[in-house]
Amino acid sequence: MYLLGIDIGTSSIKVAVVDVNTQKSVATAQYPDEETEIKSVKPGWAEQSPTDWWQHTQQAIFKLNALGLFNPKEIKAIGIAYQMHGLVVVDKEQNVLRGSIIWCDSRAVELGEKAFDAIGHEKSLQHLLNSPGNFTASKLAWVKNNEPDVYSKIDKIMLPGDFIAMKLTGVITTSIPALSEGIFWDFKNDEISSDVMDHYGLDGNLIPDIKPLFSVHGSVNAEMAELLGLTGGIPVAYKSGDQPNNALSLNVLKPGEVAATAGTSGVIYGVSEELTYDQQSRVNTFAHVTYSKEKKHTGVLLCINGTGSMYRWAKHNFAPNSSYAELNILAAQASIGSKGLKVLPFGNGAERMLNNKYTGAQLLGIDLNTHTQADIFRAVQESIAFSFRYGLDIMRENGMKPQVIRAGKANLFLSEVFAQTFVDVTGIPVELYENDGSVGAAIGAGIGSGIFKNAEEAFTQHEIIKIYQPKNSEAYEHFYQEWKNILNKSI
Template identity: 30%
Template sequence: MKYVIGIDLGTSAVKAILVNMKGTVIAEAAEAYPLIHEKAGYSEQKPEDWTDGTVAAIARLVNEAGVAAADIDGISFSGQMHGLVLLGEDGAPLRHAILWNDTRTTEQCRRITEELGPQLLRIAKNQALEGFTLPKLLWVQQNEPDLFARAAAFMLPKDYVRYRLTGHMATDYSDAAGTLLLDVTEKQWSTAIADAFGLPLSLFPPLLESSDCVGTLLPEMAGKTGLSPQTKVYAGGADNACGAIGAGILHPGTAMCSIGTSGVVLAYEENRCADYEGKVHFFNHGLTNAYYVMGVTLAAGYSLQWFKETFGHGLSFDELLNGIEDIPAGSGGLLFTPYLVGERTPHADAVIRGSFIGMDGSHTLQHFARAVLEGITFSLKESLEILRASGKEISAVISIGGGARNETWLQMQADIFGTEMVKLKSEQGPAMGAAMLAAYGAGWFPTLEVCADAFLMASERWKPDPNRNEMYEQLFDVYRQVYANTQSLNEGLLPFRR
């Protein structure tokens, strides 16, 4: 039996899975690493922590699975998008990586919008938002000019790890699309955008398809991981592109809801010229010459994590959510907005913050926990409604990530979205998408679609309850009013944030 390894470089941990030719996950391992928050709005990590965690996860995976190194045909990657890794001439990072959820770059986003105008949407297909890579480059250029002058290249998070494992520097189209520097439909770095901000193209890594072979493992890394130096390494993709592959979002009419630290509603897009006017993201898929559109909730799973750590008093997630199924839809008139770190879709706003509305003395911990889940789901519904308004027919949504692990939450998603929710038999999210790219790259299947047919299978389905759906539609109307009514309040509170 042959195997592949899928690696998902997340925000809080790296996950590695070992998958056989039937799509069965034989073993998995994860390694956590810290976030660095030096100031309000800053979010950074040490790139070497990613490398060390990835090497450790692979080594543990191989050791625990007990498979021969020669039987592992390849490795591929999924990774957190947008993060900026600046390398010097020696290939070492010049500073900590600035992550996707860092919001320090509002000034740079304004500059990009003013400088490029409508040209930005024509080329990059996306608005200038704090999470993207270009604003981060401009922030370093402006605030750390001496350091920026020493930069020889920039990389994205998973690409840096792959570079450390193979010695080959590159990125794939799906991750490059999240930089605001790629001409998305032409699939090349935009000289117009680079020139507008004095960025030499020598900084930009070579571009590859997600299933392209980048090379093999460096002998040192093969020794540390327990793999063969001949193990082939494939480019991989952005976490959302790999999540789409791992959920089978590979043809028109398919959509998924992924809830991790952030939350995503994503649908396949076949029209390279589709114009969403920047309301949602438009990115290159990990599937060659395909695209996807998505809306993002910045603090989806993070909102639940924050709530647990702040009010859960040491409870596990299962304990925290125990009993929420007994709380009626609407949480007794308690409403939560998940704007803990700002918001992305449909409100591109780094200043807005979250709120509980409607609290009274009758509300218990279970009411609050259910309200958090409902608020996260309402935020995701806003993205789904934009896709529907564009004419997309979405009859079912594949659920992956944390939102697929609780049956009450799955039913809630069905009721709020007004569509059937589908859970996969072996749900591994972006890590499975990375493994599928390795399997396809290694020649196991003629296409990714055939790979998906072999690897992915639905296990359970949840249909919306008409009565709860009607109640949630009414509550959704109230939810959509909260942003407008708290925006100016949050601007007034800005000077008091530390």
């Protein structure tokens, strides 16, 4: 018996099949091999095509099935993880009306700031746990204000994972965690926020039916089953944003547990049992996958837009023919501190932890006589680790006191330089696990479909594969403070 997990990432679609008995992945695939385009027709804008996501999802599943490592007919449930906050809009025939305004698009920042002032800062934080900011509700308001013809045709709004579920099942649903990540949810009143909807003048009928996150969100229809080699009628039983899902995949489910990821964006995600918020809205609080009206578990999330996106830019411009693995080896050849080369990696939209300031990415202190390609790639990795430390200090201000951080052995955590720098500059050990987003989505489907009785049963065979302990904390504290001084001058 198997479970299928689909991870709708910014750069690609990843899929995995998990054996229910071993709780381990038996096959994985990814599509496309090259990173998916982000369309940016104006500075600070970022869009992707939902139709591309669907085409890529199909191709990824075709690749997965072609491996011949499992019988697709034995897949019993599907789970979906997805890049958070992206706005997808469809008409009554479920046709996509425009490109998805994705998470790193900052066009709606000003609208969110005005909503924050109009609703009231304290009321927004107490009820929404965030400012309306640059999230999905604000993105929808931008469409309403700037593309009224498109807005008038909208039947339902969705997040990226909802769209893929719709393509599989023909059914459109949402959940409280999904609404909370869009800043549509009022935590105090346990309902869709009338403050947000009324301020923006949004039609409540655009919100899909609300279902429990771990539940059946629709069944794969006969046409899609035949196309993808699956059994008709199997449930899509789990949908979650990538960061709560990453936490699930790392068994970060209880208050006090913390996860990190360093993909296109970087995230620190801690579980709390309180409706907590940051007075400056530098971190965000959303409903965790385990949230219920009885147990209000929330996820405190700090997101850094300029992490893997900075590394990708450096690779594309300085070493386009090298693999990331080769660049990680190259970075390890440079000395700690990168001979004084400093990088500010904040070139992928406004950064919430910098109070929505946009500094642009910067390479500082380049010496044409001494700095090498190795120094550049090490400096990029070190700067990303420094940005995590900066964010972690903000989370500590808000009551998070992690003793250990869990992460998947993926993306930047595949680099010894990055992983060790992260640990040295934060002073917190990191446990690495093999699970990734698509595996977590598959496990979530097992919980949502009832194949696993609960999350505890789903993680009985969860194993640590490596632990990083601090080694060079004193040296890195010096380099971090130098970097922080440069950042403070830029903001």
